[in-house]
Amino acid sequence: MCCHARRASASRRRRPLHRQSTPLPVLATLDLSKPTERQAHDFLCRATSKHDRMWKLLDVRRQGDVLLCVVRWTCPDTATKPFSLAEVSLMETALCWHDYATVGAARREMRRRNEEAMLQTGSE
DSSP: OOOOOOOSSOOGGGSOSOOOOOOOOOOOOOOTTSHHHHHHHHHHHHHTOSSSOSEEEEEEEEETTEEEEEEEESSOSSTTOOEEEEEEESSSSOEEEEEESSHHHHHHHHHHHHHHHHHHHHHO
16 A cells, blocks of 8 residues: 655646746847848857856847947956946947946936937937
8 A cells, every 4th residue: 555645735747837928028120131230149149158258138229220238247347337338330340338337327328328319310
């Protein structure tokens, strides 16, 4: 005769695996048939790869011919400013960034630039 205690909680295997979740919003769309946009995509893949990570990508938005990327440097130059708002050009091989002390400050600057760009396009 077999004597096993019954579990008080339901088995994980019996729980439904699918949950209703909202799809993630599209933050930036690239046309990979264009060489410079494919270059930018490849650069971001290399910069964030696990093998040789330069930074961790926290947020990304397209603004015209530039990708605005909020990043955390893997090995920052200064420990007081480990976050940056990086601009990756979609027209040429170019990258520039501005350092920030907090991720919030970098995201605020990204929002400010997006709002500024929207106002400029709305007034044209």
